[in-house]
Amino acid sequence: MPDATLPGVHHVTALSGDAQDNLDFYAGVLGLHRVKTTVNFDDPTTHHLYYGDATGRPGTVLTFFPWPQAANGRPGAGMAQAVAFAVPNGSLADWRVRLADRGIDVEAGERLGDPFLHVSGPDGLKIELVPTPDSADAAPWTDGPVPPNLAIRGFHAPTLPVFADDRTVELFTDVFGWSRSGTDGDRLRVQGPGTGVGTAVDLLVRDRHPSGRMGQGTVHHVAFRAPDADAQATWQAALRERGLQVSDVKDRQYFQAIYFRDPDWTSGLLFEIATEGPGVLIDEPEADLGANLQLPSWLEDRRDELERILPSLTPPT
Incomplete structure (x- = not known):
């Protein structure tokens, strides 16, 4: 077991169609803060x-x-089934009306x-909204279209399909050091050490x-957070020692990332371990x-070219 922790999920990355439709729904309807507009590196x-x-x-x-040119995807094996967000206790009735x-x-x-x-x-x-007690450091976006008493706080628990005869549960409990915190039929919730x-x-x-097909509306990968680059390197080595093929470190500007996918250890899901910093405030x-x-x-020397190619985006009202 490495001498570092993975406190929880860092981010989830998915594929969508039209960028403006995506912005209108996730910022305009769900009230999430668009904290970065960049490009796929x-x-x-x-x-x-x-x-x-x-x-x-x-x-x-x-x-x-x-990717508006991509076909519609089909969730299934090897990709997250749903993304669940935490919303304040007592807010579901108002969310139902809003939606x-x-x-x-x-x-x-x-x-x-x-x-x-x-x-x-x-x-x-698939998006789920789950009432969750507020943590002491909750910092929802309150300048958007959703009132503070409804605003999304962050992730609740993404749903990952795994195979019973694979070692994915072992990866979380015995390697990551997460604990089993509940079951509901064939659903097992595992809890990281973070708060x-x-x-x-x-x-x-x-x-x-069922077999899945990558495309619009599907999750590309789930990232877990490491406190810093040293902790990330520890995990990279630990996973490689177990025979997993782990990528070299990729510079994603707002964090450093390593990736791994294994038919046995991850049930074919693409996982990432990303550093917590430097964060999205590094450049604005x-x-x-x-x-x-x-x-x-x-990519700065390509700015003029990319701004011509990329579709313009209008903040939702």
């Missing part, structure tokens, strides 16, 4: 949009690669003793899962987060 002609709490802290950030008023279909459910609402994003991504939002994951443990002040296109230094 591996495909800079595509936007990379970050949404989160007031300052885009790890544990609150959902990011998208808008229904905007013509969005809402389904109610309950799991592990918690009620929740289920909606679909504009491209079919606040973004510290749990639901593992849907089944003998079989809090008051301007998300308002302007931010590029890493190695």
Whole structure:
């Protein structure tokens, strides 16, 4: 076991269709703060949009690669099934009204003793809203269209389909050091050692899962947060010692990232370990987060070209 911890989820990255539709829903309807407008560093002609709490802290950030030319995806094995957000206790009735008023279909459910609402994003991504007690450091975005008593606080617990005969549960409990915190049928919740939002994951443990197809409305990867680069390096070495193929460190400007996927240890899911810093405030002040296109230094000489290619975005009203 490495002498470092993975407190919880860092971010979740998904694929979407039209960038403006994506912005209108996640910022305009759900009231998430667009904390960064940048590009996919591996495909800079595509936007990379970050949404989160007031300052885009790890544990609150959902990011998208808008690929309007891509076909619709189909969630299944090897990709997260749903993304759940924490909302204040007692807010579900008002959320139901807000969503229904905007013509969005809402389904109610309950799991592990918690009620929740289920909606679909504009491209079919499954989104859940789960009432959750506020943590002491909750910092929701309060300058947006959603009142503070409803505002999303961060992640609750993404749902990951895993196979019963794989070692994914072992990865979380014996390698990551997370604890089992509840079961509901074939759903196992594992809890990281951190506090606040973004510290749990639901593992849907089944003998079989339907095959998935990557495309619009599907999750590309789930990232877990490491305190710093030293902790990340410790995990990189520890995973490689167990035979996993782990990438070299990638510079993502706002964090450093390593990636790994394994048919046995991750049930084919793509996982990332990302450093908590330097964070989204490294290149623009809090008051301007998300308002302007931010590029890493190695792409600045292409700014004029990229601004011509990328679709313009209008903040939702």
